[in-house]
Amino acid sequence: MSELLEPAVAERVLARALANGGRFAEVFAERRHGLSTSIDESRIEAVQSGAEEGAGVRVVDGATTYFAHVDGLDPADLERAAGEAAAAVRGERREPRALEAVAPTPLPIERRPEEVPAERKAALLRELDERARTQGGEIVQFTSSYAEARRQVTVANSEGLLSGDDRTRVRIGAQAVARRGDAVETGAETLGGHRGFELLEDDPGAIAEQAARKALTLLDAGPAPSGSMPVVVGGGFGGVLFHEMTGHGLEADHIQKGASVYVGKLGEPVAQPLLNAYDDGRLPGEWGSDAIDDEGAPTQKTQVIEEGRLSAYLYDRLTAERDGVAPTGNGRRESFRHLPIPRMTNTYIAPGEATPEAMIAELERGFYAVSFAGGQVDPATGDFVFGVSEGYLIEAGRVTRPCRGATLIGNCLEALMAIDAVGDDFFMKTGICGKGGQKAPVGTGQGHVRVGAMTVGGTEV
Amino acid sequence: MSAIAGRGVEAALAAGAGEAEAFASRDSGREVRVHGGEVESLTAATQGGVGIRAWIGDRVGYAYGTDLSEGGVGAIAARAAEAAAIADEDAAATPPAPAAIEALPGLSDPSVAAWTTARAAELALSVERTALAAERRVVGVEQVVYADSAERVAIASSAGVAGEYESSDCFAYLQALAEGDEGRETGLGFGLARGPEDLDPEAIGREGASRAIAMIGASKPASRSCPVLLDQTVAASFAGLIGGALGANAVQRGRSPFAERLGEEVASGALVLHDDGRDPAGSASAPFDGEGVPRRRTALIEGGRLRAFLHDTYTANREGVESTGNAVRTGYRSQPRVATSNLIVGSGTASFEELLAAAGDGVFVTDVAGLHSGVNPVTGVFSVGASGRAIRAGELAEPLREFTIAGDLVAMLGSVRAAGAEPRWVPFGGSVRTPPVLIGAMAVSGS
Numbered sequence: 090m091s092e093l094l095e096p097a098v099a100e101r102v103l104a105r106a107l108a109n110g111g112r113f114a115e116v117f118a119e120r121r122h123g124l125s126t127s128i129d130e131s132r133i134e135a136v137q138s139g140a141e142e143g144a145g146v147r148v149v150d151g152a153t154t155y156f157a158h159v160d161g162l163d164p165a166d167l168e169r170a171a172g173e174a175a176a177a178v179r180g181e182r183r184e185p186r187a188l189e190a191v192a193p194t195p196l197p198i199e200r201r202p203e204e205v206p207a208e209r210k211a212a213l214l215r216e217l218d219e220r221a222r223t224q225g226g227e228i229v230q231f232t233s234s235y236a237e238a239r240r241q242v243t244v245a246n247s248e249g250l251l252s253g254d255d256r257t258r259v260r261i262g263a264q265a266v267a268r269r270g271d272a273v274e275t276g277a278e279t280l281g282g283h284r285g286f287e288l289l290e291d292d293p294g295a296i297a298e299q300a301a302r303k304a305l306t307l308l309d310a311g312p313a314p315s316g317s318m319p320v321v322v323g324g325g326f327g328g329v330l331f332h333e334m335t336g337h338g339l340e341a342d343h344i345q346k347g348a349s350v351y352v353g354k355l356g357e358p359v360a361q362p363l364l365n366a367y368d369d370g371r372l373p374g375e376w377g378s379d380a381i382d383d384e385g386a387p388t389q390k391t392q393v394i395e396e397g398r399l400s401a402y403l404y405d406r407l408t409a410e411r412d413g414v415a416p417t418g419n420g421r422r423e424s425f426r427h428l429p430i431p432r433m434t435n436t437y438i439a440p441g442e443a444t445p446e447a448m449i450a451e452l453e454r455g456f457y458a459v460s461f462a463g464g465q466v467d468p469a470t471g472d473f474v475f476g477v478s479e480g481y482l483i484e485a486g487r488v489t490r491p492c493r494g495a496t497l498i499g500n501c502l503e504a505l506m507a508i509d510a511v512g513d514d515f516f517m518k519t520g521i522c523g524k525g526g527q528k529a530p531v532g533t534g535q536g537h538v539r540v541g542a543m544t545v546g547g548t549e550v
Numbered sequence: 551m552s553a554i555a556g557r558g559v560e561a562a563l564a565a566g567a568g569e570a571e572a573f574a575s576r577d578s579g580r581e582v583r584v585h586g587g588e589v590e591s592l593t594a595a596t597q598g599g600v601g602i603r604a605w606i607g608d609r610v611g612y613a614y615g616t617d618l619s620e621g622g623v624g625a626i627a628a629r630a631a632e633a634a635a636i637a638d639e640d641a642a643a644t645p646p647a648p649a650a651i652e653a654l655p656g657l658s659d660p661s662v663a664a665w666t667t668a669r670a671a672e673l674a675l676s677v678e679r680t681a682l683a684a685e686r687r688v689v690g691v692e693q694v695v696y697a698d699s700a701e702r703v704a705i706a707s708s709a710g711v712a713g714e715y716e717s718s719d720c721f722a723y724l725q726a727l728a729e730g731d732e733g734r735e736t737g738l739g740f741g742l743a744r745g746p747e748d749l750d751p752e753a754i755g756r757e758g759a760s761r762a763i764a765m766i767g768a769s770k771p772a773s774r775s776c777p778v779l780l781d782q783t784v785a786a787s788f789a790g791l792i793g794g795a796l797g798a799n800a801v802q803r804g805r806s807p808f809a810e811r812l813g814e815e816v817a818s819g820a821l822v823l824h825d826d827g828r829d830p831a832g833s834a835s836a837p838f839d840g841e842g843v844p845r846r847r848t849a850l851i852e853g854g855r856l857r858a859f860l861h862d863t864y865t866a867n868r869e870g871v872e873s874t875g876n877a878v879r880t881g882y883r884s885q886p887r888v889a890t891s892n893l894i895v896g897s898g899t900a901s902f903e904e905l906l907a908a909a910g911d912g913v914f915v916t917d918v919a920g921l922h923s924g925v926n927p928v929t930g931v932f933s934v935g936a937s938g939r940a941i942r943a944g945e946l947a948e949p950l951r952e953f954t955i956a957g958d959l960v961a962m963l964g965s966v967r968a969a970g971a972e973p974r975w976v977p978f979g980g981s982v983r984t985p986p987v988l989i990g991a992m993a994v995s996g997s
Contacts, residue, residue: 126633130803132640136633137885138613140626141599154591160598160616173594177667207636230804266805266928273929313933315773315954315995346585347734348692348727428591463923465935469692469727469736472952474935476923496924496933496954544770546933546954546995 092241093253094118094144096188098164099245102146103185105171107247110180111150115246116171117383118144118162119425122203123238128214128231131222145425146171149407150178158426185247193380193387195255196373198285202237202259205286210235213261213289217297221265224301227308230266233297235259237286244385252385258376258530259288260519263297267304274310274493276303277462277478281519281530283378303460303479306491313480313495313547314456320497320543321448321483323459326518328533331366332436333464333473334501335359337524339368339393339401340419340431341408343468350471350502351399359399360505363441366394368403370418370434376519377435377532384420384429391417393436405431423527430525435532441511445537448510455483456545458497463520471501496546504540512536551576551704552714554618558602559706561627567604567634569645570627571707571841574600574618575882579699580667584674585691592667601882604630608639612885642867646841648710654837654845656830657717659745662698670696673751674722680755681726681739687766688759692725692736698746703836711842719833720746721977726758730766737762738783738917742833742977761916764939768949770996771940777912777967778955778992779905779941782974784915785895785987790979791925791932792959793825793890796850796858797876798865800888800927807930807960808856816856817963821987822896823851825860827875832892834981840879840886848874851963862888895984898969905970905988907944913994914939914946915955930959933995953996965990 099116106114120142127135144167145158157173159166214233221231236259243253260281267274278296282288322330335351343349351359370388372378381387384406391401404412405420408431421432449457457480464475477495481488517534551574558572576598583590600623601614611633615626637643674696681691698720706712723740739758741749780788800806808816817823827845829835838844841863849857859865862877865888877886900908919935926932933956940947970985 124633126636132638134610134637134640134643135885136611136636138611138629138633139883140613140615140617140629141883142616143597151588152586153589156591156593158593158595158597160596177592207632211636268804275926275928315993317997346692347690348725348736350733426595426597428593461923462926463920465919465923467736467919469725469734470951471733472919472935472937474920474924474954476920476925476933478923494926494931494933494956496920496935496956498935498952498954500952544952544954544995544997546935546956547993 093120093162093243094245096190096251098167099251100185100188102167102171103245103247105168106146106148106175107183107185109175109178110183111148111178113149113247114185115244116144116146116167117425118243120241121238123236125234125236126210127234128218131218133211133214143425144170146174147428148174148178150180154428156428186249188245188251189249190251193252193254195380196283196378198257200286202257202286213293216294217263220294221263221297221301224298225305227267227269227305228265228301229268233261233263235261242383250385252381254380256283256379257285258283259286261293261296263300265301265304267308269308272308274304274307276300276307279519281376282374283376284374307493310491310493313492314482314545315547317542317544319452319455320540321455321457322538322540324512324514324536325516326460326533327538328437328535329461329464329520330475331438331535332433332531332533333466335505336433336436337466338468338501339403341402341404341412342431344402345408345411348469354399357399358397360394360397360508362397363511364394364397364508365439366437367392367439368433368436372435372532375435375517375532376530382418382420383422386416386418386420388418388434403431403433405429421529423529427527432524432529433522433531435517437517437534438511438538440513440515440536443510443512445512445514448512448537448539449483449488450486452483452486457481457483457488466501473501474498492547494547498544498546504543507541508538509541510539512538551702552706554600555704555706557623558600558627559708561624562602562604562630563708565628565631567606567631569605569708571603571645571711572600573705573840573879573882575701575703577699577701579697581695581697582671582674584678584694587675589671599882600626602627602630603885604634605645606631606634608641608643609634609637610643611637614883642864644867645707645709646711646843646863646873649844651713651838651844654828654835657715657835659718661745661747662700662718662720665746670746673746673749676751677722677724677755680752681724681759684756684759685763687728687763688726689729690727692727694722694724696722705842707842713838713842715837717836718744720749722749722751722754724754724758726762728762728766735762735765742975765937765949765951768937768951770952771913771950771994772997773995775991775993777909778989779909779912779914780987780989781916782984782986783976783978784918785984786976786982787918787921787979789823789893789895789982789984793893793980795927795930795959796860797888798859798861801859802865802868805928811856814856815854816960817851817854818966819854820898820968821851821963821966824849824894825876825890826894827891829892831975832981834891839875840877843873843875843877845875845891860888860890862886890980893980893982896969897971897973897985900968900970902970902972902986905968905986906941906946908968909941909988910944912941913950914941932956932959953994956993956995962989
């Protein structure tokens with residue numbers, strides 16, 4: 090990590106940042122490399138290779154954060170950025186503490202993707218293409234993408250912290266289009282992790298098959314029902330429901346601005362006692378994991394709901410300071426061009442005792458949302474919406490027919506309280522979360538979960 | 551900038567490319583965030599980089615980076631050539647031929663450079679003050695954001711493409727919080743311009759406040775099919791979805807509901823849609839697109855018929871037509887791909903009151919959520935979360951929330967009954983200028 094930022098340079102930058110005062114200064118340096126490509130119409134295309142480096146310097150004075158960032162890691166540019174960040178601060182010069190380096194162990198990478206020949210990556214995409222197209226002649230289009238990225242980061246601050254991380258992520262995605270007459274349907278699946286090429290050693294082609302199967306299944310779909318009914322949500326990416334519904338409302342910046350329905354609810358029951366949920370930035374190999382957050386705080390496992398009661402908020406450095414608590418390792422930023430904000434890492438509902446079969450069998454009529462295209466919440470009002478990418482009607486205790494174009498909508502306080510069964514079939518999936526104009530890799534997970542009543546918005550009215 | 555682009559082209563040719571193109575940009579920007587009468591953060595940024603496309607035979611590869619030293623640009627060029635070697639051959643992947651570029655004045659506003667950061671912060675603070683003073687039920691403002699940037703862009707290619715321009719942009723928005731009996735409501739207010747001189751902080755603050763207050767006491771509407779009036783922000787989001795589906799890349803690959811429908815009737819006569827890459831008021835305007843092809847205006851839907859798709863050089867080559875100048879980049883980090891520039895929804899003659907009267911009994915939608923997950927871009931089928939107001943007997947009535955509107959994009963175009971007379975530039979769905987739009991019937995799903 091000293092490769093990115095020599096301690097002596099970091100100390101000079103921090104001293105410059107506090108030249109006009111301020112209670113805290115930090116420099117965050119980053120080098121990122123990436124390669125991505127895709128296959129479309131059975132042709133490898135969009136091959137793209139990126140390399141960027143740069144640094145962001147911030148000074149905190151009173152309630153205000155001053156931030157400047159530059160491309161490149163030339164020490165003179167970094168000092169200039171520090172000067173720019175400090176320009177509007179008015180006070181007495183402060184001296185940063187001497188840096189003490191800590192060396193957290195990055196997540197292990199067995200097979201560095203940049204050392205795998207490019208032909209192997211192209212061959213992988215061809216394999217996925219072949220797998221999807223052999224699912225049936227009704228698969229008329231298939232695209233698949235491969236992306237690898239390495240982010241080396243070093244963070245130093247005026248309280249003497251000097252730390253770093255080396256993060257490698259690999260992700261593949263598959264999207265299939267099926268056609269029968271005028272009916273056109275799509276199916277998508279992804280696989281990703283904070284891991285190297287070893288992620289793809291098992292059976293990466295399975296996602297192509299799953300995407301194709303979803304699209305083919307939906308060819309038989311009818312319109313989605315409308316109205317309020319019980320909803321069984323699938324495992325894995327079904328956890329995006331909890332991520333949106335509750336996770337965002339627990340991020341301390343929303344709480345401190347009064348822009349969350351969870352303000353003042355610590356210790357209060359917000360769900361049935363059967364519900365336990367966590368944010369865990371240390372899950373081995375998971376997409377949302379890192380050794381440290383982007384402020385140098387070690388990532389951790391935080392229980393956010395304990396037997397139905399709200400037990401913690403998620404903090405970055407500044408929000409933790411404001412509440413007089415320890416940071417929870419949730420200070421994340423998209424890149425050196427962004428300020429850290431409280432963000433989820435891997436958020437999940439812990440496994441329960443129910444089985445998916447029993448949850449469905451108990452319902453006279455309901456909706457089965459196997460997976461989502463994504464979702465969105467307004468943390469201040471708690472209103473949320475989710476697009477269902479694979480959904481079925483439940484009638485007389487059985488899954489009867491697939492439905493197209495369904496959306497789930499509701500308010501998170503009511504919907505979370507209405508979860509009346511949590512499944513034992515737990516697994517994690519990957520997502521890209523957007524907040525305040527910044528993207529972050531996040532993990533979502535759960536077993537099947539049943540919500541007693543939710544509004545399904547379909548075209549059948 | 552042109553010199554860097556030129557160096558990138560030479561370096562790529564030296565690295566073994568048969569043809570090469572380099573796109574260089576440098577921008578400086580700042581952002582002010584304000585909360586509770588205080589400046590929460592001030593950001594100052596400079597960034598610059600180059601993106602290089604290298605063609606080797608019929609293969610093309612792309613690389614970008616921030617190291618603009620001679621060695622750095624050489625390394626980026628070498629990676630572009632390596633990337634090309636991985637790609638499969640594609641006869642349509644050729645560099646664009648040079649064309650005369652007409653200058654486009656008015657893209658850069660001197661007030662961006664002239665305004666001090668303190669003055670920009672004062673603008674953001676006055677947005678917040680206006681919102682808080684608008685009404686006692688406005689209890690807070692989540693955040694006011696002001697941001698501006700000035701950018702210089704250059705492109706060069708071995709085929710002889712050469713161009714450079716400057717542009718500036720700024721915007722401010724807030725999320726106001728209003729307190730009702732049943733909890734908090736949020737309301738977005740925004741404004742955008744080439745420079746801060748042209749922003750109206752009070753109008754922005756008032757819009758956020760009035761949108762939040764209007765939602766107090768909202769309930770779910772009854773599920774039914776009824777007329778739906780889209781306000782400009784919502785109409786813009788839908789226009790953006792339609793514009794995306796009119797990109798030739800999606801069309802040629804059978805991933806658009808408009809595939810194979812060129813020349814056919816796809817909309818009611820009340821809906822006119824253009825793409826205009828040269829309207830100086832549009833934030834996406836530029837003299838040339840992301841691969842140096844001159845920007846232009848393209849009629850997409852007129853007289854109810856689908857008149858054209860949007861093309862870049864690659865998609866145009868596949869059909870033997872001309873590029874419409876719609877190769878879009880989101881900076882040097884992205885390769886050019888087909889996308890809308892500024893979408894212009896044609897205005898009609900109906901005032902807002904006349905639109906309400908024409909709707910009679912229906913729903914006025916002022917916000918939609920979940921567009922990225924609730925719309926299938928391949929089929930055009932959508933179901934998205936919405937909030938707004940009821941329309942009863944031709945007048946605005948109680949606020950509505952937690953409902954969905956659903957349908958499919960082509961059917962929705964066919965059901966457009968009227969476009970209003972008052973257009974507005976909206977930064978949702980890309981850069982869109984649209985009036986409110988009345989849809990004859992849509993599925994509304996609530997209680």
